[in-house]
Amino acid sequence: xxxxxxxxxxxxxxGPNREETGLExxxxxxxxxxxxxxxxxxxxSFTELLQLPETQAMELLHSAxxxxxxxxxxxxxxxxxxxxxxxxxxxxxxxxxTFPSNKVLIERAAKFSVFASGExxxxxxxxxxxxxxxxxxxxxxxxxxxxxxxxxxxxxxxPAVNIKNQRSEKRKEREKKGKGCTKKSKIxxxxxxxxxxxxxxxxxxxxxxxxxxxxxxxRREKINARMxxxxxxxxxxxxxxxxxxxxxxxxxxxxxxxxQSLQRQVELLSMxxxxxxxxxxxxxxxxxxxxxxxxxxxxxxxMVSPLLWPEIPFNGNRQQHQQQWNFDAxxxxxxxxxxxxxxxxxxxxxxxxxxxxxxxxLHSNQLKMEL
Amino acid sequence: xRSPSSLKQEFLKRWMxxxxxxxxxxxxxxxxxxxxxxxxxxxxxxxxARNGTTSWSRALIANASRDNDNRILAERILGPESDILIKxxxxxxxxxxxxxxxxxxxxxxxxxxxxxxVRKGTHLPQKVLAKSIAKRLVQKRTQILKRLVPGGEFxxxxxxxxxxxxxxxxLRAQVDVMRCIASATELINHD
Numbered sequence: 001x002x003x004x005x006x007x008x009x010x011x012x013x014x015g016p017n018r019e020e021t022g023l024e025x026x027x028x029x030x031x032x033x034x035x036x037x038x039x040x041x042x043x044x045s046f047t048e049l050l051q052l053p054e055t056q057a058m059e060l061l062h063s064a065x066x067x068x069x070x071x072x073x074x075x076x077x078x079x080x081x082x083x084x085x086x087x088x089x090x091x092x093x094x095x096x097x098t099f100p101s102n103k104v105l106i107e108r109a110a111k112f113s114v115f116a117s118g119e120x121x122x123x124x125x126x127x128x129x130x131x132x133x134x135x136x137x138x139x140x141x142x143x144x145x146x147x148x149x150x151x152x153x154x155x156x157x158x159p160a161v162n163i164k165n166q167r168s169e170k171r172k173e174r175e176k177k178g179k180g181c182t183k184k185s186k187i188x189x190x191x192x193x194x195x196x197x198x199x200x201x202x203x204x205x206x207x208x209x210x211x212x213x214x215x216x217x218x219r220r221e222k223i224n225a226r227m228x229x230x231x232x233x234x235x236x237x238x239x240x241x242x243x244x245x246x247x248x249x250x251x252x253x254x255x256x257x258x259x260q261s262l263q264r265q266v267e268l269l270s271m272x273x274x275x276x277x278x279x280x281x282x283x284x285x286x287x288x289x290x291x292x293x294x295x296x297x298x299x300x301x302x303m304v305s306p307l308l309w310p311e312i313p314f315n316g317n318r319q320q321h322q323q324q325w326n327f328d329a330x331x332x333x334x335x336x337x338x339x340x341x342x343x344x345x346x347x348x349x350x351x352x353x354x355x356x357x358x359x360x361x362l363h364s365n366q367l368k369m370e371l
Numbered sequence: 372x373r374s375p376s377s378l379k380q381e382f383l384k385r386w387m388x389x390x391x392x393x394x395x396x397x398x399x400x401x402x403x404x405x406x407x408x409x410x411x412x413x414x415x416x417x418x419x420a421r422n423g424t425t426s427w428s429r430a431l432i433a434n435a436s437r438d439n440d441n442r443i444l445a446e447r448i449l450g451p452e453s454d455i456l457i458k459x460x461x462x463x464x465x466x467x468x469x470x471x472x473x474x475x476x477x478x479x480x481x482x483x484x485x486x487x488x489v490r491k492g493t494h495l496p497q498k499v500l501a502k503s504i505a506k507r508l509v510q511k512r513t514q515i516l517k518r519l520v521p522g523g524e525f526x527x528x529x530x531x532x533x534x535x536x537x538x539x540x541x542l543r544a545q546v547d548v549m550r551c552i553a554s555a556t557e558l559i560n561h562d
Contacts, residue, residue, distance in 0.1 A: 219529055226532040233539055249505065252512035255535060259519045262542035269549040273556070 227251055234258045378544040386412055386548070 234254050389412035517524045520538050
């Protein structure tokens, strides 16, 4: 982190570049005024930066740095007119997009190159490892950059929206950085603050940079991290490629469908179990009565007993039957039978062992023993 | 997260215990009652397994204890520890209602902000509009999800997602276990 910061500061402090950044900061301001709805922020954004605790100020500067290190695939179009229509950037961006996470960073870096074409050539060493290191340290950033695509990538014009978002973000940070270059001491102080552990949050354009919105930003990133987890959990959703395209709304769709289907299945299965059971009770008593005399006081008539008995001695022939009979035997005690809990539980354990495919004879023996 | 097999084991154990407790008194029930009992004991089984650590389990228990006729059943199913559990649930319900007010205020504020933004974004209608449309879609879906997950209506998004994760794991375990048992019993009974 430090070397990046140092190089950036150095590059900024170069004479002609300083004027450039001054010009750009002016342009930034105009742009911000024109595009966003929070005017008081723009002129005084750096003063807000000053009011922020050092850590947060460093975050904002920090986030600017990590982008600068990202490789710039674009041969910077010499468009310093930030007031230009942003659509003109789109074709070039679309041509150079790479998936998945570098896309956003590359867009940002592309913006950077556009705004100050000469400035970043020393920094635009293609160091993806470095950027990834940045990403690790500033771990909220990629989540946030992904949050941009996630939240807004539903329509075809989404790349435009993303680019717009990040461009605006970048501009704002650059403006702050531009103003910060005149105060080197501030940056040095921020350098020290950089080492402290804290949550990196990027201040979004158009939102106040007070702690409230920053907390909300951190929250957003947490949400997106968990959305990714959910995506992995829900089947059919976990392609990394799809994560770029699907966006938050589609992932939520999948999740909702999954939860609904699971709930419906539970309903159906409980209905099935409810209808099945009347015969189960009888079978239970008939099953257990011969095995242990203590179960003779059954509440139900022993019907259908001859049905089940033939199955019990089968060991090799119909293994599956027997195993499922073990299931059944476990289930049956519920319907009107008072049994000791501990035998129950051991039976349940054996049942679940079955589920992990153990031998059938073992279970039948266990069952008989436990009874 | 806990391993799925241990989750299933725990669920099965509690479910069987609950069913046993519940059916020991009533000898004959019609199908609907039985289904209700099965489902209820299954829900309570997993909810008690969570022991009130997750919000949806608390909400499940709270829902179960709300109706009077369910309440007795639920208490019986839960067994001796039901009092503690229900007490814990009721205390958490109070905070839930407080959250509700906060949530509704935030929703109002957010909707106002979004309307304001859309109006002022007429300079570049496409991009801002796209963003707001996307946001609205996401909000709609989160509302649906909130309705699905028990007790999810009053949670913020972050906890909602965590709850959903947990809830999905539980639903899966429940479906697997119930399916095994249902197929087993049906297979036996058809022969």
